[in-house]
Amino acid sequence: MMVTSTKKSTLYCKFGWCGRPAWVWHSLLAMMLTVWSTALAQAETLQALNWWSSTSEHKAVDALVVKLAMENILWQEVLIPSGSGAGALIVLKSRVIAGEAPEVAQLNGTIIGDWADMGLLLNLDTVAQSGKWDKVLLPAIYSWIRPRDHVVVAPLGIHRVNTLIFNPKMLTRYKLVPPQSWEEFELVATALQKAGIPALAQSSEAWQVATLFESLVLAESGPEFYRDIFVNKDPRAFADRRFNHALWRLRALKKWMAQPVREQSWTEVTHLFADGGAAMMVTGDWAKGELNAWGLTTDIEFGCSTVPGTGDYHLYDIDTLAMFATHKGHRPAQLKLAQLVLSPDVQNDYNRIKGSIPVLRNPDLSRMDSCARTSWELFSRGARVQVPSFAHRMATDETSRDTIIAELHRFFTDEHVSVSDAQRRLVQIAKILRKATKS
Numbered sequence: 258m259m260v261t262s263t264k265k266s267t268l269y270c271k272f273g274w275c276g277r278p279a280w281v282w283h284s285l286l287a288m289m290l291t292v293w294s295t296a297l298a299q300a301e302t303l304q305a306l307n308w309w310s311s312t313s314e315h316k317a318v319d320a321l322v323v324k325l326a327m328e329n330i331l332w333q334e335v336l337i338p339s340g341s342g343a344g345a346l347i348v349l350k351s352r353v354i355a356g357e358a359p360e361v362a363q364l365n366g367t368i369i370g371d372w373a374d375m376g377l378l379l380n381l382d383t384v385a386q387s388g389k390w391d392k393v394l395l396p397a398i399y400s401w402i403r404p405r406d407h408v409v410v411a412p413l414g415i416h417r418v419n420t421l422i423f424n425p426k427m428l429t430r431y432k433l434v435p436p437q438s439w440e441e442f443e444l445v446a447t448a449l450q451k452a453g454i455p456a457l458a459q460s461s462e463a464w465q466v467a468t469l470f471e472s473l474v475l476a477e478s479g480p481e482f483y484r485d486i487f488v489n490k491d492p493r494a495f496a497d498r499r500f501n502h503a504l505w506r507l508r509a510l511k512k513w514m515a516q517p518v519r520e521q522s523w524t525e526v527t528h529l530f531a532d533g534g535a536a537m538m539v540t541g542d543w544a545k546g547e548l549n550a551w552g553l554t555t556d557i558e559f560g561c562s563t564v565p566g567t568g569d570y571h572l573y574d575i576d577t578l579a580m581f582a583t584h585k586g587h588r589p590a591q592l593k594l595a596q597l598v599l600s601p602d603v604q605n606d607y608n609r610i611k612g613s614i615p616v617l618r619n620p621d622l623s624r625m626d627s628c629a630r631t632s633w634e635l636f637s638r639g640a641r642v643q644v645p646s647f648a649h650r651m652a653t654d655e656t657s658r659d660t661i662i663a664e665l666h667r668f669f670t671d672e673h674v675s676v677s678d679a680q681r682r683l684v685q686i687a688k689i690l691r692k693a694t695k696s
């Protein structure tokens with residue numbers, strides 16, 4: 258203690274403050290407090306509703322919040338924890354209806370266009386023009402954020418949903434490699450089972466079942482069939498034998514999962530994998546960000562591959578921030594935030610922590626791990642390889658998504674529902690949804 262205080266007084270003396278009377282210190286403190294409180298009083302506060310509650314999600318948002326604070330804008334967190342945002346969207350909708358929309362919200366999916374049509378979202382055209390977003394953004398992203406030719410959201414990053422994360426040590430111990438096809442998967446899973454290791458960590462939570470299932474549909478026969486199911490909701494596609502087969506695969510995979518397959522959050526499932534409870538997991542690459550945040554290194558403690566049969570495709574999920582057209586006084590801060598989202602520093606730092614990839618045409622590839630680099634290189638090839646995630650709201654409207662997911666969840670959790678029952682019900686659902694969209 259003595260040493261510290263001596264050090265302090267030596268330092269103060271150096272700056273000529275040595276031996277000043279107490280009132281000098283008090284006035285100085287008062288002055289500092291006044292400056293600080295004036296700064297705080299002048300700072301603009303933006304309420305930001307989001308569902309990013311995990312370790313990596315928090316850290317990633319901090320990369321943005323710090324930059325925002327430098328502009329004297331405070332990010333007031335309105336956190337509604339809910340994997341894939343189901344709960345957050347319900348809260349957001351009720352706040353919008355009550356006329357209490359936050360200034361900022363994490364808003365993913367096709368709902369962006371609907372809310373822009375209703376005049377709820379701030380037009381970001383001026384920020385986009387001055388930042389040359391048409392030149393700096395990947396073309397698919399630039400078109401996604403302009404549902405009716407006006408920019409209405411600021412894009413943060415792109416997740417790859419058809420990711421397979423594996424434990425390299427476990428696989429190598431049994432001379433196995435990450436499976437590229439479902440035939441290989443069966444061989445790997447059988448060998449692991451003999452060693453008493455479950456192949457897959459998986460939750461029975463509805464959106465996580467849907468996240469797995471959409472990859473199975475994509476693996477069945479590529480993007481065209483996938484679109485017929487999840488974008489066009491074509492009843493004939495739902496009646497097709499390939500859809501039957503994807504349902505069968507979903508049921509068959511249960512036997513390779515760590516038992517019991519409980520309704521766990523995605524971070525709990527990631528923990529199960531990290532603790533050696535299973536050799537692989539199918540997940541969006543946000544789980545990679547989380548493993549990194551827990552101190553596990555990509556390509557060392559875990560590896561990153563793709564769901565068997567989907568390696569040529571990028572099943573994407575785009576994270577965006579929408580600014581609500583609330584009080585006019587908030588506009589400058591909202592526009593500043595939109596501008597910061599696209600700054601190279603935020604793009605690189607945020608996405609590196611989050612597990613996603615930058616939305617930019619020229620990101621810093623050298624700062625990406627192999628998983629992110631593969632994801633960015635594939636996504637930047639364009640429309641031919643890009644497939645919109647159904648589970649993460651990129652493919653269809655909320656009602657269709659929720660109805661189909663509820664049926665898939667029932668099928669996954671209730672063994673009494675046969676593959677043909679589930680298929681029959683989903684064909685019916687598709688017919689109703691189609692009619693509803695047309696009318």
Ligand code: BGC
Nearest residue numbers: 339340341342543574576649
């Ligand atoms: C979001 C991600 C989020 C994940 C888990 C996805 O729908 O796009 O940002 O990390 O859900 O909640």
